[in-house]
Amino acid sequence: MTLTEAQTTKPAVDALTDLVDTARTRAVRANAEGDRLKMNDLLGIADTLDRARTRLVEDGTEYLDAAWAFVDAGRKMIADVYGSASLLALIRSEAGRGPRG
Numbered sequence: 001m002t003l004t005e006a007q008t009t010k011p012a013v014d015a016l017t018d019l020v021d022t023a024r025t026r027a028v029r030a031n032a033e034g035d036r037l038k039m040n041d042l043l044g045i046a047d048t049l050d051r052a053r054t055r056l057v058e059d060g061t062e063y064l065d066a067a068w069a070f071v072d073a074g075r076k077m078i079a080d081v082y083g084s085a086s087l088l089a090l091i092r093s094e095a096g097r098g099p100r101g
Contacts, residue, residue: 008064009064013057016070019075023046045077
């Protein structure tokens with residue numbers, strides 16, 4: 001990979017790295033909460049994104065469009081697996097507190 005290709009692919013590599021780290025961190029949290037299903041889902045997402053990142057590094061700009069598609073899908077999948085459940089828990093905890101005043 002040339003320097004120009006490396007500079008072109010770096011934002012996508014960084015985005016994939018951030019998503020891999022986020023998915024793994026949330027998997028650890030899910031495990032601590034006793035939710036093995038969520039943990040396994042998040043670890044699977046992290047593994048897929050890690051493979052996409054490796055492919056981007058190996059193939060360079062030829063894989064850039066696909067890498068960005070993985071970034072978009074990864075964000076949505078992580079939010080679906082972890083984010084929505086957290087929002088629901090927050091809503092439930094707020095509902096149990098009663099009116100504020």
